[in-house]
Amino acid sequence: MTEAALNEYQIAVIGMRCQGCANKVQREIQQLPQVDHAAVNFASGLLSVAVTEEALSQVVDKVKGLGYQAVLSDFASNRQRQQAQQQQTKNEQQQQRINLLGSWILAFPLLINMISMLLFEQPLFSEWWQLFLATPVQWWFGRQFYLGAIKAAKARYTNMDVLITLGTATAYSYSLVVLLGGLEQPVYFEGAALVISFVLLGNWLESRATIKTTSALTRLLELQPETVNKLDANQQVTEQPLISVRVGDLLLVKPGEKVPVDGEVVSGTSELDESIVTGESMPVVKQAGDELITGSINGGQALTMQATRVGDDTTLAKIINWIEQVQSNKAPVQRLVDKVSQYFVPVVCVIAITAGLVWWLGAGDVNQAILALVAVLVIACPCALGLATPVAIMSGTGAAAKAGILIKDIAVLEQSRQVNKVVFDKTGTLTQGRPAVSKVIVNFYKEGEITQQQVMGIAASAQQASEHLLAKATIEYAKKHDLAFKPVEQLDNYPGEGIAAAVEGQQVIVGNSKLLDRFGLTCPEQLVNQVSQESASVAYVAVDDQIIGAYLLTDPIQLSANQAVSQLQQLGCQSELLSGDGKRVVANVAKELAINEWQAEVSPEQKALRVTALRESGNCVAMVGDGVNDAPALAAADIGIAMGSGTDVAKETAAVTLLRPDPILVPATLEIARKTYWKIRQNLFWAFFFNSLAIPVAALGYLNPAVAGAAMAFSSLFVVTNSLFLQQWRPANKVGVSGV
Numbered sequence: 168m169t170e171a172a173l174n175e176y177q178i179a180v181i182g183m184r185c186q187g188c189a190n191k192v193q194r195e196i197q198q199l200p201q202v203d204h205a206a207v208n209f210a211s212g213l214l215s216v217a218v219t220e221e222a223l224s225q226v227v228d229k230v231k232g233l234g235y236q237a238v239l240s241d242f243a244s245n246r247q248r249q250q251a252q253q254q255q256t257k258n259e260q261q262q263q264r265i266n267l268l269g270s271w272i273l274a275f276p277l278l279i280n281m282i283s284m285l286l287f288e289q290p291l292f293s294e295w296w297q298l299f300l301a302t303p304v305q306w307w308f309g310r311q312f313y314l315g316a317i318k319a320a321k322a323r324y325t326n327m328d329v330l331i332t333l334g335t336a337t338a339y340s341y342s343l344v345v346l347l348g349g350l351e352q353p354v355y356f357e358g359a360a361l362v363i364s365f366v367l368l369g370n371w372l373e374s375r376a377t378i379k380t381t382s383a384l385t386r387l388l389e390l391q392p393e394t395v396n397k398l399d400a401n402q403q404v405t406e407q408p409l410i411s412v413r414v415g416d417l418l419l420v421k422p423g424e425k426v427p428v429d430g431e432v433v434s435g436t437s438e439l440d441e442s443i444v445t446g447e448s449m450p451v452v453k454q455a456g457d458e459l460i461t462g463s464i465n466g467g468q469a470l471t472m473q474a475t476r477v478g479d480d481t482t483l484a485k486i487i488n489w490i491e492q493v494q495s496n497k498a499p500v501q502r503l504v505d506k507v508s509q510y511f512v513p514v515v516c517v518i519a520i521t522a523g524l525v526w527w528l529g530a531g532d533v534n535q536a537i538l539a540l541v542a543v544l545v546i547a548c549p550c551a552l553g554l555a556t557p558v559a560i561m562s563g564t565g566a567a568a569k570a571g572i573l574i575k576d577i578a579v580l581e582q583s584r585q586v587n588k589v590v591f592d593k594t595g596t597l598t599q600g601r602p603a604v605s606k607v608i609v610n611f612y613k614e615g616e617i618t619q620q621q622v623m624g625i626a627a628s629a630q631q632a633s634e635h636l637l638a639k640a641t642i643e644y645a646k647k648h649d650l651a652f653k654p655v656e657q658l659d660n661y662p663g664e665g666i667a668a669a670v671e672g673q674q675v676i677v678g679n680s681k682l683l684d685r686f687g688l689t690c691p692e693q694l695v696n697q698v699s700q701e702s703a704s705v706a707y708v709a710v711d712d713q714i715i716g717a718y719l720l721t722d723p724i725q726l727s728a729n730q731a732v733s734q735l736q737q738l739g740c741q742s743e744l745l746s747g748d749g750k751r752v753v754a755n756v757a758k759e760l761a762i763n764e765w766q767a768e769v770s771p772e773q774k775a776l777r778v779t780a781l782r783e784s785g786n787c788v789a790m791v792g793d794g795v796n797d798a799p800a801l802a803a804a805d806i807g808i809a810m811g812s813g814t815d816v817a818k819e820t821a822a823v824t825l826l827r828p829d830p831i832l833v834p835a836t837l838e839i840a841r842k843t844y845w846k847i848r849q850n851l852f853w854a855f856f857f858n859s860l861a862i863p864v865a866a867l868g869y870l871n872p873a874v875a876g877a878a879m880a881f882s883s884l885f886v887v888t889n890s891l892f893l894q895q896w897r898p899a900n901k902v903g904v905s906g907v
Contacts, residue, residue, distance in 0.1 A: 334544035390462030555850030563843025583840035
């Protein structure tokens with residue numbers, strides 16, 4: 168199977184009951200010969216699998232063969248998957264409430280009876296009444312544990328249901344034998360019933376809490392409307408299904424409606440709320456020519472838009488895909504947990520049986536043997552261990568998404584704590600990325616004097632096909648001054664230097680001093696002196712090997728750039744600035760932001776080499792950029808952070824994408840990643856500590872099975888609740904942050 172034949176798919180696995188189920192599904196899928204790798208996230212219910220398109224159906228069939236529902240999670244089926252999961256959750260919670268209420272109605276008198284025995288050594292109910300109350304709890308309200316255990320046995324794996332079933336069935340069956348045989352021994356009907364009741368309570372609370380970890384993703388899934396207002400050739404509006412929209416279609420977005428697909432405004436002016444997608448709370452004015460993001464909410468005026476990206480290509484679809492992938496992937500620490508969990512249940516069963524035999528055969532105490540065996544089986548359920556990592560990841564990445572931070576690589580969570588160096592590109596990251604022409608300087612050309620308008624007309628004509636920010640500034644200047652554009656016959660890009668073009672038979676170059684050197688051109692001393700006095704980016708213009716002038720471009724520094732650099736320093740990270748601009752410009756920005764280390768006039772390759780050199784010298788490096796020229800450095804860094812306003816190449820290369828071009832999100836990214844990793848470690852510590860402490864206590868006979876059931880249930884709830892605190896996180900400056 169070739170690497171090119173592999174695709175990454177997300178499959179919703181509906182019906183898993185514990186981490187053991189998730190581990191089993193992952194192992195079974197991983198063993199399929201066509202699968203390169205697979206990962207199952209129990210908390211989100213998603214299977215992430217790399218497989219050929221032809222073999223995808225085999226993966227789905229395998230999941231169904233294990234007893235679960237499987238829904239392929241592409242963007243077209245997101246609504247179907249969401250509805251299936253919501254309905255499944257609704258049905259499960261309704262059944263959980265019925266079982267919980269029924270079990271506690273019958274188990275509460277048994278709890279009172281147990282307390283009476285402990286305090287007064289006098290039962291309130293006879294053993295026959297205990298049997299009457301415990302039997303429905305054991306075999307009806309607790310039937311889900313038996314069904315789960317049977318399913319696990321058929322698939323030859325162990326899970327929480329196996330432990331609960333073995334423990335409670337042993338206590339119940341032993342008590343029934345004692346009662347029917349008329350033996351003079353204690354019975355443990357109340358212990359079996361209370362274990363099931365406490366576990367049902369824990370599962371219900373855990374289910375309610377876990378749903379909150381997926382709230383950000385759920386709200387994103389709900390952003391697209393099911394229908395759109397499509398305009399036909401006669402400008403007549405008809406309501407049609409969203410799935411019918413194609414690139415190029417004209418759509419009407421009425422006030423209060425959501426933008427259904429990515430597009431461009433054709434006519435109309437309105438304010439849009441993009442906070443649900445970008446985290447930017449202030450409305451954004453959109454008019455003809457501006458881009459629209461799927462899921463944005465239109466303000467007070469209707470807009471006519473043209474669809475530019477639909478289906479899987481929309482910004483919203485990619486955001487959802489990124490979030491699902493990172494929540495489905497597993498942190499390296501989780502792989503260790505999975506290996507431990509794989510052998511945990513069998514080892515616990517051995518410990519429980521050993522404890523029972525020691526008490527029975529060694530101490531001759533059958534009653535204590537039963538108590539120890541049941542308590543060990545119940546207390547050792549590894550639910551808290553299985554939930555420790557995924558719920559923290561889901562809460563942390565969900566909180567990040569609310570603030571406009573998309574963490575696409577799970578390794579960022581662990582790498583973030585080691586980052587001590589943050590390398591910034593300048594334009595579009597620390598500056599606003601909207602440079603404007605501030606001054607035009609002319610030079611003598613042949614025998615006559617050329618005008619400023621002629622210099623800019625030639626420069627704009629040569630760059631009209633370029634996507635570079637400086638080229639856009641040049642073109643905007645030309646349009647503003649009504650300059651004519653001449654046709655371009657050929658265009659060659661020189662990243663970090665400029666462009667060379669053929670315009671009406673003449674060779675035109677527009678770029679910095681490096682580009683002049685490339686073409687063997689020497690800048691007149693008079694022009695050099697004039698340019699050197701300015702703290703701005705300079706673009707020289709030459710026609711047929713003659714320099715005709717230059718123009719200066721300025722790009723204001725981002726309002727939050729100073730705060731971002733300061734916060735990074737508080738996090739223990741030193742900032743460095745790399746830019747292709749001239750030394751004077753870069754030095755001025757570095758000085759204003761108190762960045763001591765900077766380099767100017769660096770090429771994309773030099774940026775990547777600098778990042779590599781920093782890493783080789785022992786630094787852990789985060790690179791922040793937004794352009795095609797930053798892609799090599801983003802790939803070379805330990806963590807690549809791309810501005811959402813940047814190019815697709817930069818965003819695809821980076822491990823983190825910031826949905827709005829705000830440098831304050833850079834320290835925020837490291838902060839939430841570190842908090843999430845710390846929360847994972849907290850959860851794992853308490854899960855391991857709990858089991859390590861509780862199992863020996865139970866084996867020594869100091870833990871009542873009913874208490875063990877309650878403790879096991881609430882240990883899982885503690886892990887989930889502890890993770891939910893991450894959802895309260897917001898970036899240090901609250902300006903421009905809104906919730907998803």
